[in-house]
Amino acid sequence: xxxxxxxxxxxxxxxxxxxxxxxxxxxxxxxxxxxxxxxxxxxxxxxxxxxxxxxxxxxxxxxxxxxxxxxxxxxxxxxxxxxxxxxxxxxxxxxxxxxxxxxxxxxxxxxxxxxxxxxxxxxxxxxxxxxxxxxxxxxxxxxxxxxxxxxxxxxxxxxxxxxxxxxxxxxxxxxxxxxxxxxxxxxxxxxxxxxxxxxxxxxxxxxxxxxxxxxxxxxxxxxxxxxxxxxxxxxxxxxxxxxxxxxxxxxxxxxxxxxxxxxxxxxxxxxxxxxxxxxxxxxxxxxxxxxxxxxxxxxxxxxxxxxxxxxxxxxxxxxxxxxxxxxxxxxxxxxxxxxxxxxxxxxxxxxxxxxxxxxxxxxxxxxxxxxxxxxxxxxxxxxxxxxxxxxxxxxxxxxxxxxxxxxxxxxxxxxx
Numbered sequence: 001x002x003x004x005x006x007x008x009x010x011x012x013x014x015x016x017x018x019x020x021x022x023x024x025x026x027x028x029x030x031x032x033x034x035x036x037x038x039x040x041x042x043x044x045x046x047x048x049x050x051x052x053x054x055x056x057x058x059x060x061x062x063x064x065x066x067x068x069x070x071x072x073x074x075x076x077x078x079x080x081x082x083x084x085x086x087x088x089x090x091x092x093x094x095x096x097x098x099x100x101x102x103x104x105x106x107x108x109x110x111x112x113x114x115x116x117x118x119x120x121x122x123x124x125x126x127x128x129x130x131x132x133x134x135x136x137x138x139x140x141x142x143x144x145x146x147x148x149x150x151x152x153x154x155x156x157x158x159x160x161x162x163x164x165x166x167x168x169x170x171x172x173x174x175x176x177x178x179x180x181x182x183x184x185x186x187x188x189x190x191x192x193x194x195x196x197x198x199x200x201x202x203x204x205x206x207x208x209x210x211x212x213x214x215x216x217x218x219x220x221x222x223x224x225x226x227x228x229x230x231x232x233x234x235x236x237x238x239x240x241x242x243x244x245x246x247x248x249x250x251x252x253x254x255x256x257x258x259x260x261x262x263x264x265x266x267x268x269x270x271x272x273x274x275x276x277x278x279x280x281x282x283x284x285x286x287x288x289x290x291x292x293x294x295x296x297x298x299x300x301x302x303x304x305x306x307x308x309x310x311x312x313x314x315x316x317x318x319x320x321x322x323x324x325x326x327x328x329x330x331x332x333x334x335x336x337x338x339x340x341x342x343x344x345x346x347x348x349x350x351x352x353x354x355x356x357x358x359x360x361x362x363x364x365x366x367x368x369x370x371x372x373x374x375x376x377x378x379x380x381x382x383x384x385x386x387x388x389x390x391x392x393x394x395x396x397x398x399x400x401x402x403x404x405x406x407x408x409x410x411x412x413x414x415x416x
Contacts, residue, residue, distance in 0.1 A: 012033065014037060018039055018049075020044075025049050030053075031052075033054075034057065037056065037058065052072075053068050053069040053075070055068075055076055056075070057094075059078040060079055060080070063291075064286060067086045069089060070088045072088070072090070076093075086101070090109070091110075095115070098295075102120035102121075103121050111128065111129070112302050113128065115131075120137055121142065122140040124140055125141075129146045131270070133151070135158035141163055142164070146167065146179045146180065147167055147179065149182040150196075152193070159197070162197075162198055165201070177309045185270045186266075186390075186391045186397075189270070191379050195212075197215045199215070202218060202221060203221045207256060207259035208223075208225055211229040212230070213231075214231045215232050220233065254324075258414045258415065260309075261401075262398070262415075265402045270299060303343070311335055327411050347401075349400055350401075360390045360392075402415050
């Protein structure tokens with residue numbers, strides 16, 4: 001008898017319930033499902049769970065056609081999986097994987113991640129607090145935490161992170177005020193930008209900003225921003241030298257703060273995109289309301305993480321020796337204002353963007369229709385005149401949030 005058809009009463013109750021729903025398990029006795037898991041949130045259609053897998057968490061969602069553990073056992077904990085997702089081996093926690101995401105063996109995907117449609121990676125990819133837009137692809141042996149990456153128009157024209165790549169997101173001062181953004185949200189969500197290529201065996205010392213269409217030579221370690229588009233980038237290693245190290249000196253504190261605020265402002269724009277544009281597309285899918293809720297939860301968590309890390313740096317910077325004392329004190333004293341601005345779900349300060357939002361919403365409803373077709377096709381099918389209106393709306397959000405923080409921190413001279 002096929003083990004997937006086993007109705008032996010010695011099977012755990014939830015394993016047996018999933019088999020009855022149609023989930024294929026080649027060795028059901030090897031599967032561990034937590035008591036808190038809601039089997040009603042697991043599709044029976046086309047789902048395969050290979051031997052040794054573990055499914056935990058009351059918020060876990062597994063949509064139709066998902067495949068778990070083909071290359072090695074998979075553990076998932078409070079993750080939401082869209083249709084056709086393939087997690088081939090590894091650990092996946094408190095993250096969202098939208099339609100047809102594909103991750104290879106040895107993946108280690110921790111909290112705060114959103115992988116959008118057809119994003120993926122080969123073996124041994126580590127992500128945490130990372131957002132990958134559609135089609136973004138990771139090679140093998142990669143650590144890419146605290147990043148947002150966009151760019152590309154298809155699986156054959158995608159942003160790529162080469163194998164053996166590291167995003168250095170932890171400083172000698174034990175800070176993680178290091179989020180890097182590759183592309184941006186306002187243009188990136190339109191799915192019409194040229195891809196970004198980060199050559200293998202390289203790295204980036206966050207926080208860094210990078211424009212679309214940029215190609216970074218293999219082996220380069222980036223320490224600077226490259227916000228312009230379409231550049232071929234070679235960065236030399238620093239010359240050999242030894243100098244006195246001063247803890248918490250923060251010589252470039254203005255740049256670090258600016259990049260963190262820009263990252264937060266882009267997250268705010270992405271929240272608006274999910275709220276007004278993504279939601280009806282997702283809710284047209286099975287379990288779509290749960291996928292949407294999961295994505296919004298992770299976006300909120302991403303903002304809280306960035307604010308927490310920036311606040312910790314502000315506390316250390318104000319008591320450490322070094323120049324820029326006024327900037328440091330100002331950041332520490334005004335941080336409550338910054339925190340309140342980004343913790344507000346719909347800050348009143350964004351009211352000037354309402355008109356541009358409504359114009360874009362009216363246009364997209366005419367094009368997409370009430371039934372909400374495929375998200376990728378609908379967005380890429382927008383005429384340039386309409387997608388540019390969406391960019392205007394979201395860019396307005398980023399600009400307003402950034403400039404408001406600059407008013408709180410005048411001595412920083414942000415966004416000049």
